[in-house]
Amino acid sequence: MHLFLDAEQREFQRHIARWVDERLAPQADALDRSGEFPRELFRELGGLGYYGVLYPEAYGGSGLERPYVYYMILCEELARGSLGFAAIVGMHASAATHAIYSWGSEALRQRYLVPAIRGELVGALAITEPNAGSDAAAIRTRAVKVEGGYRLTGNKIFTSNGTIADFVNVAATTDPAKRLKGIGLFLVDAKTPGFKVSRRLEKFTTHCSDAAELSFDEVFVPDECRLGAEEGSFLNAYKALTVDRIHTAALALGVGRAAYDAALQYAKDREQFGQPIGKFQAVQFKLVDMLAKLEQARLYTYYAASLADEGRPITQEAALAKIIAADGANEVCQKALNIFGGYGLMNEFPVQRYLRDSYFPMVGGGTSDIMRLIVARQLGL
Numbered sequence: 596m597h598l599f600l601d602a603e604q605r606e607f608q609r610h611i612a613r614w615v616d617e618r619l620a621p622q623a624d625a626l627d628r629s630g631e632f633p634r635e636l637f638r639e640l641g642g643l644g645y646y647g648v649l650y651p652e653a654y655g656g657s658g659l660e661r662p663y664v665y666y667m668i669l670c671e672e673l674a675r676g677s678l679g680f681a682a683i684v685g686m687h688a689s690a691a692t693h694a695i696y697s698w699g700s701e702a703l704r705q706r707y708l709v710p711a712i713r714g715e716l717v718g719a720l721a722i723t724e725p726n727a728g729s730d731a732a733a734i735r736t737r738a739v740k741v742e743g744g745y746r747l748t749g750n751k752i753f754t755s756n757g758t759i760a761d762f763v764n765v766a767a768t769t770d771p772a773k774r775l776k777g778i779g780l781f782l783v784d785a786k787t788p789g790f791k792v793s794r795r796l797e798k799f800t801t802h803c804s805d806a807a808e809l810s811f812d813e814v815f816v817p818d819e820c821r822l823g824a825e826e827g828s829f830l831n832a833y834k835a836l837t838v839d840r841i842h843t844a845a846l847a848l849g850v851g852r853a854a855y856d857a858a859l860q861y862a863k864d865r866e867q868f869g870q871p872i873g874k875f876q877a878v879q880f881k882l883v884d885m886l887a888k889l890e891q892a893r894l895y896t897y898y899a900a901s902l903a904d905e906g907r908p909i910t911q912e913a914a915l916a917k918i919i920a921a922d923g924a925n926e927v928c929q930k931a932l933n934i935f936g937g938y939g940l941m942n943e944f945p946v947q948r949y950l951r952d953s954y955f956p957m958v959g960g961g962t963s964d965i966m967r968l969i970v971a972r973q974l975g976l
């Protein structure tokens with residue numbers, strides 16, 4: 596269903612869908628098994644210009660006037676092939692690069708944003724800490740002003756792209772008592788002394804996208820690598836995360852679609868009691884319920900993206916999109932697993948990967964309950 600897509604957007608969708616079918620999907624199971632960062636694929640997609648969807652041509656970007664619907668198409672299609680790979684791209688091509696584009700100097704944009712858009716550098720965004728997850732204002736990583744810059748000391752956890760990143764945008768506080776208002780964003784080059792990947796965490800979801808624990812021991816960050824004001828700039832980044840929520844919704848939609856497509860085909864192919872299992876009403880009802888969830892998620896996610904394209908604030912819509920798409924896709928994947936019977940539990944069928952991966956959008960970018968909290972505040976509760 597293409598209610599929100601014009602002819603150019605549909606053409607964009609056809610191109611990225613072909614790349615996913617020919618290049619990403621055939622490797623997705625192997626990537627899930629190895630858990631390795633697919634550097635070649637990452638560079639290839641960068642070479643095709645897809646990391647520039649949100650950025651002007653001057654930096655190698657696409658120069659789109661209304662980029663968010665395009666970005667949703669990209670995220671949905673990639674996640675249909677591999678949510679792990681899509682999560683790498685999503686973190687890189689919006690969350691990590693957006694701060695440099697929005698608050699970095701021209702020199703910083705040339706040094707990091709331009710090669711990142713080409714896929715030559717990988718970016719990450721590190722906010723979460725062992726004791727500060729949903730409560731981001733509680734972060735303890737300190738930024739102490741010194742001559743010519745800052746010294747950062749602290750620890751981050753769950754940083755996507757953390758083990759492979761060439762640069763990490765780090766949220767650090769100059770004054771913990773000021774909570775969110777005391778937090779700034781700092782670009783740390785991964786080659787800087789004192790920066791260390793403490794460990795790569797083992798997880799059951801999105802295997803080829805890493806989650807790292809990072810440590811910062813008096814890491815020197817020059818003044819020019821501060822992204823925005825010394826204090827309070829994280830509030831801007833926090834607002835930007837609102838838009839990232841719709842890309843996470845699109846990731847959920849993509850994996851839900853993959854699970855639905857696989858289950859529909861399986862229901863037509865698999866025979867029991869002398870007929871395809873899709874002839875049994877119980878299976879039909881599951882498939883129809885799955886489709887209903889996906890259509891709802893698609894309509895609402897693209898609606899929120901089109902509002903973002905109009906420059907409208909989407910705090911409530913982005914949170915609702917993430918709830919509808921992430922929780923909905925997880926339900927779709929559970930039903931898909933059920934339709935596959937015992938084969939659903941076998942690693943040779945990707946449906947178990949879809950289900951495992953569908954948990955990521957329910958947490959990444961804020962849990963579904965935190966999204967509910969955001970909407971409740973918007974309702975004045």
Ligand SMILES: Cc1cc2nc3c(=O)[nH]c(=O)nc-3n(C[C@H](O)[C@H](O)[C@H](O)COP(=O)(O)OP(=O)(O)OC[C@H]3O[C@@H](n4cnc5c(N)ncnc54)[C@H](O)[C@@H]3O)c2cc1C
Nearest residue numbers: 720721722723728729753754755958959960961962964965
């Ligand atoms: C695979 C993965 C990749 C990630 N990538 C990144 C990344 O690149 N960069 C980054 O900075 N972070 C990243 N994160 C971190 C992610 O944003 C956090 O995990 C998330 O915000 C939740 O924080 P937490 O895990 O500490 O859970 P907690 O905040 O401890 O929450 C635990 C439970 O309590 C609930 N809860 C907490 N507070 C409230 C409240 N006020 N009201 C109601 N319920 C509440 C939550 O909904 C949840 O169910 C990633 C996480 C994962 C799993």
